[in-house]
Amino acid sequence: MEYQYYTLPNGLRIVHRRVASKVAHLGVVINAGTRDELPHEHGLAHFIEHMIFKGTKKRSVFHILSRLDSVGADLNAFTTKEETTIYASFITSHYERTMELFSDILLNSTFPSKEIEKEQEVVIDEINSYKDSPAEQIVDDFEDQVFTGHALGKNILGTPKMVKHFTRETIQRFIDENYIPSKMVICSVGNIRFERVIQLALKYFSDFPSKPEIRIREVFKHYNPTQKTIQRSIYQSHLMLGSAAYGYSDPKRVALSLVNNLLGGPAMNSRLNLAIREKHGITYSIESQYTPYADTGFFNIYMATDDVNIEKATALVHVELDKLRDIKMSSRQxxxxxxxxxxxxVLTFDSNLNDMLSMGKSMLVFDRVDSPLDVFRKIELVTEEEILEVSNEIFAPDYLSSLLYLNKSKNKPKP
Known part of the structure; x- marks a missing residue:
């Protein structure tokens, strides 16, 4: 895969990969997410993701949504702890139409008061829907526990009380301070010449004024392991174990990615799935996840099981962690x-949409995109000793935190 790069005079970066396909994918990734919010802005990055489709100086909500829907394109957006992404998939002939629309909603959104009021209710409903899902709620609660007192611990959606106080002025201030060219990347995959991509980017994004970066992210420094149990009105017990982990700049993240995939990745032969679901049949859902951030990371193991099985299931999880800490993997394993x-x-890279989104994230973090071969080489360089070292650091008993959701009618077993 060949990636092509260009930087506009205002500092906005472009990365493009040309592919022989009738479908193109275009995205704008902004290096501004939940961790960039001030205390009184909790949930604002996500709220803005909703609001940028609600009207510009020349387009109504209907005209924004119809601009791509009318030609069969797929327009979407999402917010994470560290970035906001707007993207679309479309027939290549509609490339300029998409580029122009992205420019319009990012540069000329008006944030009408009536639309703000309507979207506040929509987002509050979204927040409340999470409360009905303990499997989703526990992730937010546990990340807040791991990153206590830091912006990374804040959930992405915010709170109903906070969302209700957002105004046009609040939104515009956040955009003025965060949606600046040096923190933005246009990522593109499609059968279009790179010269044409640059031409359109210059045409539609040169008006973005270059500004100094005002907001500096607070680096996460102190992780303190804690154990918590919360009683809730639920049918099953839900447990999350984990800790702070390695950030993007730490070379150990590759080894931890391997460990995570081996322990509780998506494959049915993961160690946790085989040991607890297949062998003992005491859980339907068990998995692990590793999310690196710019300066730290988040590792967690999640499972849900009947109350009577929670102690046994927890003990079995620790058995698998003990094996990774104490037993060196064979070269064959x-x-x-x-x-x-x-x-x-390889399956992920086979999706041009996934590749486009990954390209944008990589540019924000590393200012480059590693080819699949480069990624594979890094994985191949991981040694048995590194697997053991990472396991002993991340899975040390006194380093792990835990959060247990327990049925209110039951006693509290020790996690």
Whole structure:
């Protein structure tokens, strides 16, 4: 894969990959997410993601949504702890139409008061829907527990009380301070010449004024392991174990990605799935996840089980963690783990949409995009000793935190 790069005079970066396909994918990734919010702005990055489709100086909500819907394109957006992304998939002949629309909603949104009021109710409903899903709620609660007192611990949606106080002025201030060219990347995949991509970007994005970066992210420094139990009106017990982990700049993140995939990744032969679901049949859902951030990371293991099985299931999870800490993997086991992860990544890279989104994130973090071969080489370089080292650091008993959702009618077993 060949990636092509260009930087506009105002500092906005472009990355493009040309592919022989009738479908193109275009995105704008902004290096501004939940962790960039001030205390009184909790949930604002996500709220703005909703509001940028609600009207510009020349388009109503209807005209924004119809601009791409009318030609069969798919327009979407999402917010994470560290970025906001707007993207679309469309027939290549509609490339300029898409580029122009992105420019309009990012540069000329008006944020009408009536639309703000309507969207506040929509987002509050979204917040309340999470409360009905303990499997989703526990992730937010546990990340807040791991990153206590830091912006990374805040959930993405915010709170109803906070969302209700957002105004046009609040929104515009956040955009003025965060939606600046040096923090934005246009990522593109499609059968279009790179010269044409640059031409259109210059035409539609040169009006973005270059500004100094005012907001500086607070680096996460102190992680304190804690154990918590919360009683809720639920049918099953839900448990999350985990800790702070390695950030993007830490070379150990590759080894931890391997460990995560081996332990509780998406494959049915993950160690946790085999040991607890397949062998003992005491859980339907069990998985692990590793999310690196700019300066730290988040590792967690999640499972849900009947109340009577929670102590046994928890003990079995610790047995698997003990194995990773105490038993060095054989070279054959490591080869199999690498082959599995690389195979999964090949499937991911086969999606041009996934590749486009990954390109934007990589540009924000590394100012470059690694080819699949570069990624595979890094995985192949991981040693048995590194797997053991990472496991002993992340899974040390006194380093792990835990959060248990327990049925209100039951006693509290020790997690």
């Amino acid at each position: 490591l080869r199999q783990a690498k082959r599995q992860l690389i195979g999964q990544l």
